[in-house]
Every structure is written in structure tokens, then in C-alpha cells.
Amino acid sequence: MSEHEDRIRELFDRADTLPYGPEERALLEEAIAVAEEAGDEELAYEARLRLTSSANMTGDTETMIASFGWTVGMHDRDPSRFPSRIGGDDLLFQYKWMASRLMAHPDFPLGEVDAVHADMAERYRAAGVGPSGVLQSRFFTAIQRGDLAAAARLREERELAPEDEYSHCDACVRNEDALFFELSGDHDRALAVYDEIIDGGLSCGAEPETSESEALLPYLRAGRLDDARRAHLRSYRAVRGRDDADNVGVIANHLVFCAVTGNEARGLAMLERHIGMLAADPLNLAGRLHALTAVAVLLDAVARAGHPDAIVRGADTPELEAVLGHHEGPWTTESLATVAWRRAEELADAFDARNGTAARRRALDGARALAAERYDVPVNSDSFQSRVHTGVGPARSTRADWLLAAREAMSVGALDEATAAAARAEALPEDGSLTALLGLRVQILLADEDADAEAVEELIAERVAALRAAGRASRADSEADLGVLLFGRGTAEDLPRLSDALAVAIDRRADDETVVDLRVSIAELELREGRVGPETVASLDAALDRADGTTEPRETRAVIGFLRAHALIALERIEDAVEQVDAILADVHLPRFLRLPALRLRMQLHLATGDPAAGLDDAEELMAITTAIGHRDALIDTSRVSAQLLAECGRPEEAAARVQFALAQLPPGEHALRLALLLDIGRYQEGLGSHEVAAETLEDAYRAAHDAAADASVVSEVLWWWGEAALGSGEAGLAANLWDGAIEVATTGDAPVQAAQAGISLGQLLFQMGQESSVDVLTAAADAAAQGENEQQRLAALHRRAQAKARFGDATALDDLAEVAAFARDNEAEWLIADVEDSRARALEALGRTDEAVPVALAAADRFLAVGDEGASAMAELFAARVLAGHDRGEEAVSVYRSVVDHLPRGTEAADGVGLEFGALLERLGRTDEAEQARRGGLDIESRD
Numbered sequence: 046m047s048e049h050e051d052r053i054r055e056l057f058d059r060a061d062t063l064p065y066g067p068e069e070r071a072l073l074e075e076a077i078a079v080a081e082e083a084g085d086e087e088l089a090y091e092a093r094l095r096l097t098s099s100a101n102m103t104g105d106t107e108t109m110i111a112s113f114g115w116t117v118g119m120h121d122r123d124p125s126r127f128p129s130r131i132g133g134d135d136l137l138f139q140y141k142w143m144a145s146r147l148m149a150h151p152d153f154p155l156g157e158v159d160a161v162h163a164d165m166a167e168r169y170r171a172a173g174v175g176p177s178g179v180l181q182s183r184f185f186t187a188i189q190r191g192d193l194a195a196a197a198r199l200r201e202e203r204e205l206a207p208e209d210e211y212s213h214c215d216a217c218v219r220n221e222d223a224l225f226f227e228l229s230g231d232h233d234r235a236l237a238v239y240d241e242i243i244d245g246g247l248s249c250g251a252e253p254e255t256s257e258s259e260a261l262l263p264y265l266r267a268g269r270l271d272d273a274r275r276a277h278l279r280s281y282r283a284v285r286g287r288d289d290a291d292n293v294g295v296i297a298n299h300l301v302f303c304a305v306t307g308n309e310a311r312g313l314a315m316l317e318r319h320i321g322m323l324a325a326d327p328l329n330l331a332g333r334l335h336a337l338t339a340v341a342v343l344l345d346a347v348a349r350a351g352h353p354d355a356i357v358r359g360a361d362t363p364e365l366e367a368v369l370g371h372h373e374g375p376w377t378t379e380s381l382a383t384v385a386w387r388r389a390e391e392l393a394d395a396f397d398a399r400n401g402t403a404a405r406r407r408a409l410d411g412a413r414a415l416a417a418e419r420y421d422v423p424v425n426s427d428s429f430q431s432r433v434h435t436g437v438g439p440a441r442s443t444r445a446d447w448l449l450a451a452r453e454a455m456s457v458g459a460l461d462e463a464t465a466a467a468a469r470a471e472a473l474p475e476d477g478s479l480t481a482l483l484g485l486r487v488q489i490l491l492a493d494e495d496a497d498a499e500a501v502e503e504l505i506a507e508r509v510a511a512l513r514a515a516g517r518a519s520r521a522d523s524e525a526d527l528g529v530l531l532f533g534r535g536t537a538e539d540l541p542r543l544s545d546a547l548a549v550a551i552d553r554r555a556d557d558e559t560v561v562d563l564r565v566s567i568a569e570l571e572l573r574e575g576r577v578g579p580e581t582v583a584s585l586d587a588a589l590d591r592a593d594g595t596t597e598p599r600e601t602r603a604v605i606g607f608l609r610a611h612a613l614i615a616l617e618r619i620e621d622a623v624e625q626v627d628a629i630l631a632d633v634h635l636p637r638f639l640r641l642p643a644l645r646l647r648m649q650l651h652l653a654t655g656d657p658a659a660g661l662d663d664a665e666e667l668m669a670i671t672t673a674i675g676h677r678d679a680l681i682d683t684s685r686v687s688a689q690l691l692a693e694c695g696r697p698e699e700a701a702a703r704v705q706f707a708l709a710q711l712p713p714g715e716h717a718l719r720l721a722l723l724l725d726i727g728r729y730q731e732g733l734g735s736h737e738v739a740a741e742t743l744e745d746a747y748r749a750a751h752d753a754a755a756d757a758s759v760v761s762e763v764l765w766w767w768g769e770a771a772l773g774s775g776e777a778g779l780a781a782n783l784w785d786g787a788i789e790v791a792t793t794g795d796a797p798v799q800a801a802q803a804g805i806s807l808g809q810l811l812f813q814m815g816q817e818s819s820v821d822v823l824t825a826a827a828d829a830a831a832q833g834e835n836e837q838q839r840l841a842a843l844h845r846r847a848q849a850k851a852r853f854g855d856a857t858a859l860d861d862l863a864e865v866a867a868f869a870r871d872n873e874a875e876w877l878i879a880d881v882e883d884s885r886a887r888a889l890e891a892l893g894r895t896d897e898a899v900p901v902a903l904a905a906a907d908r909f910l911a912v913g914d915e916g917a918s919a920m921a922e923l924f925a926a927r928v929l930a931g932h933d934r935g936e937e938a939v940s941v942y943r944s945v946v947d948h949l950p951r952g953t954e955a956a957d958g959v960g961l962e963f964g965a966l967l968e969r970l971g972r973t974d975e976a977e978q979a980r981r982g983g984l985d986i987e988s989r990d
Contacts, residue, residue, distance in 0.1 A: 049083040052076075053092065060095070065102040066287075073099055090119050090127045094134040101142050102250055104290030106328035110146060113139055129172070137172060138211060140165040144182050148189040149331040151395040158186055169211065177203060177212040185221050189331065191397075191404020193229055200225065216242055216252035223256065227263060236263050243276065251291065254283035258298035265305065265420045274422050277302050278737035278774075285318070285741065286748070290325035293332040297339035304339075304346035305415055306422035312343045313378070314427040317358045324364045330392055333368070334405065337389040338412045344382035345416060352429055353379040425698055425730070426738040427705060444473040448482055449636070455489065456638040457671065457679030463489050480515055481597075483508035487532050501529060517596075519559040523550075531566050537574040543567045557594025561601060564588040568608045577615040585609040603629050603639045610646060623650050637670045644670070648686060657693040664690050668703075681707040681718070685725060692729055701729035716753035720763075723749055727766055736773030743767035757794020761787040765803050772810065781810055788825075797833035801826045805842050812849045819849040840865045844884065851888035858888045879908030883921045890928055899925045903941070910948075916955075919948040923959065935970050942966065946979075 046054070056076040063069040073096050080089035093112045100109035119127040120136055129136040144161045147153040166179045180203040187196035200222070212218075219238050226235035239260035243253050257280035264273035281299050284292045296319045303312025322336055347355060360369070360376035369376075369384050393405035441447050447470035454463035467486050470478075487504050490496045505528055512521035524531055527546060530539055547563040564584045571581050588605045595601040606629040613622035626647040630640065644667045651660030664687030671679045684707035692700040708722045723746035730739035743766050750760045764787035772780035787803035790796075804826025811819035823846035830839035843861045850858035862885050869877040886902035889895075902925035909918035922945045929938035942963040949956040964980035967973075 047083075049079050049085060050088065053079055053085075053088050057092075057095070065099050070096075070099055070103065086119070087126060090116060091131050091134075094131055094136065094139075097139050098134055101139070102291070104293070104326045104329065104332075106146050106149065106326050109142070110328070113143060137168060137174065138178075140168065141178050141182055141211070141213065144186050145189060146328070148186045149329045151330060151392070151399040153399075155190070155399065155401075162186075174211050175207055175209045177206040177208055180206055181213045181218060181221070184225075188221065188225055188228065190400040191402035191407075192400075193225070196225055197229075214249045216247035216249045216256075219247065220252060220256045220259070224259060227259075232263055232266070236260065236267060239263065251295075254280040255295055258295040258302075261298055261302045262305075265302075265418075265422070270420060270422050273302070273306075273420070274424065275737075277422075277424070278741075281315075282737070282741055282744070285315075286744065290322065290329065290332070293322045293325060293329070293336050296322055297336045300339040300343040301412075301415065302422075303424075304343040305418045306420050306424075308422070308424045308426070309343070309347045309350045309352075310427040310429045311424055313347055313355065313357070316340060316343060320357070320359045321362070321364065323368045331396070334389055334392040334396065337385045337392070338409060341382050341385035341389060342412050342415050344378040344385065347378045348382065349416070350429075353377065355429070357381050424738060425701075425733055425735040426741070427702075441469075444470045444476050444478055444482070446470075447473065448478055448485065449638070451482075451485055451489075452636070452638040453641075453674050454676065455485065455492075456641045457674060457676045458492075459676040459678070460489060460492055462676065480508060480511045480517070483511055484532075487529075491529060491532050491534055505529070505532075517558070519550075519556045520562065523559050523562065527566075530570075531562055533566070533569050533573075535570050537570070537576060540567065540570055540574075540576070543570065557591040558596060561588045561591050561595055561605070565605060565608065568612065572608065572611055572615065575615075577612050579616070581612045582609060582616070585612065599632065599635065600639060603632070603635055603643070607639075607643060607646070610643075614650075619650065619654060623647065623654075626650065637673075641667065641670050641674075645683070645686070648690065652686075652690060652693070657690045660690050661687075661694065677710050677712075680710050681722070684710075685722070688725065688729065692732065697729040697732040701726050701733065704729065716749055717755070720746055720749035720753050720755060720759070724763060724766065727770065731766065731770050731773065734773070736770045739770035740767060740774055740776075743770055756796075757790050758796035758799050761791035761794070761796055761799035761803060764790065765799065765806065768803070768806060777810060777814070781807060784810070792829070797829040798835050798838065801830035801833060801835065801838050801842060804829060805838070805845060808842070808849065809845050812845065812852070815852075817849075817853050820846060820853065820855070823849060836868070840868050844881065847888060848884055851891040854892065856892055858892070859885065862888065875908065875912045876914065879905050879912065879914070879917070879921075882908060883917070883924070886921070887924060890924075895928055895932055899928055902928070906944075915948045919945050919955075919959075922948070930966050935966055938966060939970070942979075 053076045056072045056079070060069045060072040060076075063072070073092055076092040077089055077096065080086075080092055093116050097109055097112040097116065100106070100112060116127070116136060120129055140161070144158050144165070147158050147161060162179060162183055165182065166176065169176065169179055180199055184196055184199040184203055187193070187199055213221075219242050223235045223238035223242070226232075226238060239256050241247070242256040243260070247253060257276040260276055261273050264270070264276060277299060280295060284295050296315070300312050300316060303309060303315065323333060323340070326332060344357070347353075355378045357376045357378060360381055361372065361374075366372075368388065369381070372380070372384075389409060390406075393409050396405045397403055441450055447466050451463045451466035451470060454460075454466055463485075467482060467489060470482055471486075483504065487501065487508065490501050490504065505524060509521045509525045512518070512524065523546065527543070529535065530543055535543070543563060543566055547560070547567065550560050550563055565588060568581055568585055568588075571577050585605055585608055589602060589609075592598050592601045592605060606625055610622045610625040610629075613619075613625060626643055629635070629643045630647065635643075644663045648660040648663040648667065651657055651663070664683075667683050668687055671683045684703050688700040688703040688707075691697070691703060704722055704725045708719070708726070711719055711722065723742055727739045727743040727746055730742055733739075743763060746763045747760075747767060750763050755763075764783050768780040768783035768787065771777075771783060784803045784807035788800050788807065791800035791803060804822055808819045808823035808826055811822060823842050827839050827842035827846060830836075830842055844865045847858040847861035847865070850861065862881055866878060866881045866885075868874075869881055882901055882905035886898045886905055889898035889901060902921050906918045906921035906925070909915075909921060922941055926938045926941035926945060929935070929941060942959070945959055946956065946963065949959060960979050960981070964976040964978075967976035967979055
């Protein structure tokens with residue numbers, strides 16, 4: 046084999062390992078280039094056969110048509126050198142795609158479509174192939190044209206034609222049948238076919254996700270709202286990450302679903318994620334018409350929901366200008382909806398003119414009528430709260446305005462913005478604020494650890510001169526002597542010098558401002574160096590006593606109070622610290638650059654003291670201030686902390702919305718922070734019980750982890766949470782794969798705690814599935830936890846391993862439980878003691894030691910009851926009752942069942958289930974009247990034995 050043949054075969058082999066997409070396409074294009082350079086027509090032909098299939102699967106109509114035409118020409122020239130089939134790629138099979146592709150652009154006349162069908166039919170006959178594939182293609186193009194009468198006739202012919210290897214797959218045939226029935230008004234039959242595809246597990250390259258998306262409106266209109274929600278979540282998850290222009294119709298269907306189900310914010314976020322689809326595959330104008338219509342329907346719904354001026358991010362990209370036309374400024378939902386309807390009408394008219402029908406215009410009329418349809422199917426993903434406009438702040442024209450802007454920027458750590466605002470202030474006429482401005486400039490310079498010392502000294506000297514000119518000689522002398530020490534710089538070695546300066550100032554009866562500044566500087570240095578003591582608080586109290594004598598008493602009191610609160614925290618006087626911050630914030634006229642750090646501190650104190658609800662008002666004010674200031678990092682930080690508060694107050698939906706707001710502030714390229722925010726959102730959505738939506742978010746987080754080159758502990762954490770969401774969505778197989786992946790990543794990357802976390806989850810799942818391999822997985826998890834020195838995690842792994850061992854007959858399960866029980870007793874963990882006893886009872890039963898199991902289970906029930914867990918107590922008793930009933934000890938089981946009924950709330954699903962179970966036992970014992978009472982949940986407690 047020649048060198049170029051080796052290279053092409055290697056490229057083919059690599060392409061075969063990849064899904065259809067950019068990487069696979071690049072390999073095929075390289076193979077074509079190598080073959081053409083070598084003059085090898087046979088290999089170039091084989092590569093183009095592959096390219097036609099690839100282009101079809103990725104929605105690249107232009108490449109597909111060109112490649113197909115070239116291969117047909119080569120085959121006709123010499124069929125022996127260029128056979129119709131090579132491996133899995135078949136020219137005759139590819140004919141099935143061509144007519145519908147031509148129908149998707151109104152510039153291709155119907156005569157060309159008919160010619161393709163005639164050529165296809167002739168080639169099939171010559172090859173001895175039946176007409177099924179040709180009839181199916183003609184059937185679908187008749188649907189595309191809007192000629193349903195012709196489609197009905199062709200469908201009847203297809204039903205009579207025998208199937209062969211060139212027939213369309215069952216999933217695709219049924220999908221097109223369902224579409225035909227829906228367009229014909231036979232909605233029940235359409236739904237029945239969609240159900241066959243979805244429930245029957247039929248699949249191909251685009252199924253079942255295409256059928257699931259097309260069934261959304263039929264499901265809603267039939268009142269099957271839960272089915273619609275499930276189909277939406279499954280189908281969208283299947284396509285959301287694919288770089289495939291052929292998914293445009295599926296995405297469009299999901300946008301319409303969001304528009305009519307009250308999920309407008311989710312729909313808008315989806316549109317922004319996929320808005321490039323409007324310019325994808327320029328020859329597929331049928332897909333573009335579908336997408337434009339869906340965009341218009343969605344954006345009209347967004348406007349009706351009260352957001353006509355919401356910005357549609359990404360709509361102003363150059364690629365979309367060819368589709369939407371030129372537009373000054375960002376697109377709003379209202380303006381984009383107007384243009385989308387207009388472009389859709391233009392395309393509909395072009396198709397109808399070519400097709401000789403009015404089908405496309407009728408479809409547009411039907412889309413407009415969707416405004417009257419509304420179904421309540423909450424998905425709980427995105428929120429319009431994440432789209433709050435941060436604004437540009439008030440107009441600024443004076444030096445005081447810009448000085449305030451610089452202070453606000455400093456308060457959120459925005460040094461560049463603070464520097465720029467200070468420069469603007471300095472360029473304006475003096476208004477008596479020169480010393481304050483120079484002081485702020487010094488602080489800005491010193492905020493940089495690598496500040497130019499000479500530049501700082503020059504600026505302090507300039508400020509000293511300004512202080513003297515303003516008549517503040519005492520402060521000028523202090524700064525001239527102490528320099529940067531009065532601006533928060535210095536080390537523990539500088540404390541004696543500052544203390545001496547303070548003593549001298551007091552002895553000389555220096556003015557209030559000088560004394561206060563020295564006390565503040567000493568406290569700042571003591572806090573930074575960890576040398577806080579009661580004397581620190583006392584010194585700050587003394588400073589507060591003289592604050593009224595300073596040039597800015599309100600600001601001075603706030604600064605002293607803030608330092609005092611931090612000193613109290615260092616002394617573990619948390620309640621006093623909260624009281625101090627309360628006093629600062631009681632001043633309603635305090636400038637917001639001083640309110641902001643105080644609010645942040647009080648909010649963090651409420652979190653630390655386990656009283657998150659008390660911090661919610663602070664969180665809202667802090668959000669308002671940072672939103673008004675508009676600094677990105679502060680907005681993100683504040684959003685995350687306030688989200689934590691909301692989550693701990695049992696409001697995960699609002700917490701997720703708050704972090705989505707933070708995510709909306711993030712510019713491109715911030716991969717690590719994007720990962721952190723997505724992980725936050727996914728956790729909150731999981732806490733909300735929105736497992737499917739959480740899975741979407743966590744899949745995005747996994748991609749962000751890849752982009753951020755995150756370390757193993759973070760990647761495995763993302764995979765663990767994704768596995769939790771998958772399990773909650775009913776996808777146990779996916780959860781197992783994700784946790785297995787998390788273990789591999791964590792083990793390889795030396796992250797034992799994360800390896801143990803994923804191992805415990807995977808082991809528990811395998812145990813529930815009856816897999817004996819759960820024991821080995823949990824053993825590895827326990828070992829990883831030991832390596833990570835996480836004793837509680839190790840014992841959790843042992844506890845679950847004991848349960849698995851017992852199920853599979855290994856008596857050493859009891860040794861594991863004894864170790865966990867010893868830990869629980871040593872730590873007085875009463876609930877855990879009860880839980881281990883419950884597990885021991887079940888292990889004893891699994892090991893065939895029934896006589897021991899029952900009393901242990903009943904003792905566990907008593908322990909659960911003692912710590913107030915009636916539900917767990919009832920479950921332990923129920924286990925004991927079942928064991929007794931299952932071992933012909935029914936009369937003994939009766940009293941235990943009665944106790945179970947006692948501990949379960951009447952009318953609950955659990956109580957009803959136990960009642961039926963208890964009734965069946967009483968029936969077997971011949972106690973018919975009592976059995977009936979038990980089944981009805983009305984057994985008279987007072988009359989029991």
C-alpha cells in the first residue's frame with residue numbers, strides 16, 4: 046500500500062471513531078485533499094461518498110448536493126471503478142435524501158425534484174431494488190409541498206410495497222406518517238404514532254428527539270401536560286449540545302413549547318444559545334422559515350409577559366445580518382419579533398409560489414393563532430430576573446460627582462474604574478475636595494501590592510502640601526512623618542512606631558482628626574496582623590468618642606464602627622459585632638460606598654450564625670447598590686452570596702435565578718468563573734427537584750470544566766452532581782456512567798474525597814440494582830475516604846458496604862456495622878445509632894438470622910421514636926412486621942402492623958399502602974371484618990388486641 050493510501054486509510058479509521066461533526070468533517074476533507082493531490086480517483090470517490098453522508102447528518106445541504114452530484118457522475122462514468130456501494134456508504138441509499146433537500150429551497154423548481162425521483166426510480170429498478178424508498182421520498186416531498194391528497198395516495202402505495210434494505214427506517218417512516226396525520230387534522234392518530242415511536246424505543250440518527258419535539262403541541266392540546274414536559278426535556282437535552290444545522294426544526298419546536306407553557310425566560314435563553322441556527326445551512330430555507338416562525342412566536346410571548354424591551358443577546362452578530370437585515374444597536378424582543386414575522390412571510394410566499402399551494406401561509410396563520418393558547422407546564426430553569434439591566438448610573442458633571450464614583454468603585458474593588466473616575470475628578474475645577482481626592486488616589490495606588498513606592502511618596506507629599514494649604518497642619522505633620530502607615534500599609538514591626546505617635550498626639554493635645562486617624566491606622570494593622578485584643582476595641586471606642594471633631598464625622602463613625610465590628614469578630618463576640626453593624630446601617634443617609642461593605646459583613650454574619658433569613662433584606666439592598674454601581678465582579682460576588690442565603694432559607698428557585706443573573710454579567714472567556722456559577726445553578730435546581738433542568742445545566746458545567754482546564758476535584762464534583770440529576774430524572778444508567786467517570790477522574794487526579802463521594806453513590810446505586818459489584822465499589826470508596834482522612838465519609842461507605850455484603854450473604858457485614866455503631870456511640874449521634882441498628886436488623890434477616898432480626902428492628906424503631914423521627918420508626922416496625930408475616934408468625938405481626946399504622950399520618954400514600962398490606966394479612970388470618978377496616982384505613986385503635 047502506498048504512502049498516500051496509508052494516510053487516507055488512517056484518516057478514515059479516525060473519522061469512524063468520531064460522531065458526525067467538525068472534527069470528523071476535517072478528517073474527510075483532508076482525505077479528499079490527499080487523494081486528489083496523489084491523483085487517486087478511487088480513494089477520492091470513496092472519501093466523497095463518506096462526505097455526502099457526513100454533510101447530510103450535519104445539515105450541510107450545499108456540500109451534500111455537490112458531493113453527491115460528483116459521485117454520481119464518477120459512478121456513471123465507470124461503475125466498476127466507482128461502485129455504488131463502498132462499506133457503509135451507498136449511492137443508491139443517498140438518493141433518498143436528495144429530493145427533500147431540493148424541496149427545502151424555493152429556488153429549486155418542482156421539475157428538478159421530479160427528475161431526481163425519476164432518476165432514483167430508474168436506478169432502483171436497474172439494481173433490482175423495490176419502490177418503497179422512492180415512494181417514501183415522494184410521500185414526504187408531497188407533504189413539504191402541501192399537497193396532502195397526493196401524499197395520502199403515495200402513502201397507500203408505499204403500504205402495499207414490500208420493504209427492502211433501501212426502505213426508510215421504521216422510526217423515520219412513522220415520524221413522517223405522524224406529521225401527515227397531524228397536518229391532515231387526524232390528531233388522535235398522529236399522537237398514537239408518536240407514542241409508538243417514543244414508548245417503543247424506535248430510534249435512528251434524528252429519532253426519537255425529532256418526534257418528541259413534534260409531539261409537544263399535540264400532547265399539550267390533548268391535555269397530556271406531563272408527557273409534554275418529559276418529551277421537551279428529553280428531546281432538548283438530546284440536541285442542545287450538537288453542532289448540527291439539521292436540528293433547527295427540533296430547536297424551533299422547543300421554542301414554541303416555551304412560548305405557550307409560561308416558560309418564556311427559558312425560551313429566550315434557549316434562543317440566545319442557538320440563535321446562530323437562523324444563518325445555518327443557507328440552502329435549507331424551509332428550516333429557516335420554521336425557525337423564524339418559532340422565534341416570532343416566542344418573542345411575542347416574551348413581550349406579552351412584560352419584557353418587550355429585553356435584549357436578545359447574540360442577535361446582532363454579523364452572520365445574522367444577512368438573514369435579519371441591518372439593525373442599529375441591540376435587538377429587543379419586540380423589534381426582532383417584527384422582523385422575524387416579516388422574513389417568515391417572505392419565505393412562506395416564495396415556497397407557496399414554487400409549490401402552487403397556500404400551505405406555508407396557512408402554517409404562519411396557525412403560528413400567529415398560538416398567542417391564544419396557554420398551558421401551565423412550569424420547567425423552572427431560567428428567569429427574567431437574570432436579565433435586570435445594570436444601568437450606567439447617574440449623570441456626573443462635577444468633581445464631587447466623580448470623586449463619589451471613584452469611592453464607590455473602590456468599595457467594590459474596581460481599581461481600574463476608580464482610577465479612571467479619580468482622573469475625571471482631578472480634571473474638573475477644585476471644589477474643596479482636593480485633599481480627599483489625593484487621599485483616595487493614594488489608597489488606589491496602595492491597593493496594588495506592586496505599587497511604585499516613589500510614585501506613592503510623591504503623591505503623599507502632594508497631599509501633605511494640600512493639607513497644609515487647607516489649614517490641617519496636624520494631619521499634614523502626621524502624614525509627612527508616617528507616610529503609608531496612615532494608609533493601611535505596614536507590618537507588625539510598625540505597630541510600636543504608630544503607638545508612639547498616638548501617645549505623642551494625645552500628650553500634645555492634637556486635634557480629633559489626628560488622634561482618630563492614628564487609632565484607626567493602628568486597628569487596621571492589628572486586624573491584618575492578627576493581633577487584636579480587648580485594647581483594640583477600647584481604642585476604637587475612644588476614637589468614636591472623638592469622631593464628631595473630624596472633617597467628615599458621618600463617614601468617620603462608619604469606618605471606625607466597621608473596624609470595631611471586625612475586631613469583635615476576631616474576639617468571637619459575634620452578637621456584639623452584629624449590634625455594631627446594625628448601628629452603622631441605622632444611619633439611612635450613609636453614602637452607599639460605606640453601606641456596601643457594612644451590608645456585606647452583616648449578611649455574612651447572618652450566614653455564619655445560622656440565621657440566613659435575617660440577611661435577606663441586606664442581600665436585596667446590596668444587590669440594588671451593586672447593580673446601580675454596575676461593577677461586574679461585585680455583582681457576581683453579591684449575587685452568589687445572596688443566592689446562598691436564599692437557598693438556606695428554602696428558596697432554591699430564587700437562588701438559581703440570582704446566580705443566573707450573575708452568569709448573565711459574565712463576559713466570554715471567563716471559563717473558571719462560568720464553571721463555578723453553572724455548578725451553583727445546577728445544585729440549586731437539583732435542590733428544587735428540577736432534575737432534568739439541573740442535568741442540562743450540569744452538562745454545561747462539565748463543558749465549562751473542560752474549557753477551564755479545571756482540576757480533577759472540580760471535574761469529579763461536576764460529574765457527581767450531574768449523576769445526582771440524572772438519577773433524579775430516572776436515568777440510572779447515565780448516573781452510573783457519570784459516577785464511574787467521576788471516580789476515574791478523581792482517582793487519576795489524586796482527589797480521594799471526591800473519589801469516595803462518587804464511589805458511595807455508585808455503590809449504593811449498584812446495590813439497589815442487585816449488583817454484587819457494589820461491594821467492591823464501596824470498599825474502594827472507603828479506602829479513598831481513608832486516604833483523604835475523611836472519617837465520616839469512610840464510615841458512610843462502610844455502612845453501605847455492610848448492607849451490600851449482607852444481601853450477598855457475607856457475615857462480615859456485621860463487623861462493618863459494629864465499627865459504624867461504635868463511632869456513633871462515641872459521638873452521641875443518636876439518630877445514626879438508630880439507623881445502624883435498623884441496618885443490622887436487615888442484615889441479620891438477609892443472613893437468615895430472623896429471630897435476632899425482629900427484636901433489633903423493634904429496638905431501632907424505639908430509638909428513632911426517641912429522637913422524633915416517626916417516619917423512620919414506622920419503617921423499622923414495618924420491616925419487623927413483614928419479617929414476622931413472611932415466616933408464618935402472622936399473629937405476632939398484627940400488633941406490629943398496628944403500631945406502624947399508629948405512626949403514619951392517616952390519608953397519606955404510605956398509610957394507605959400499609960393499610961392494604963395489613964388488610965391482606967388479616968384476611969389470611971380469617972379476621973375479615975378487621976381486614977376491611979384496615980384496607981379502608983379506619984381500624985379502631987381503641988379496640989385492638
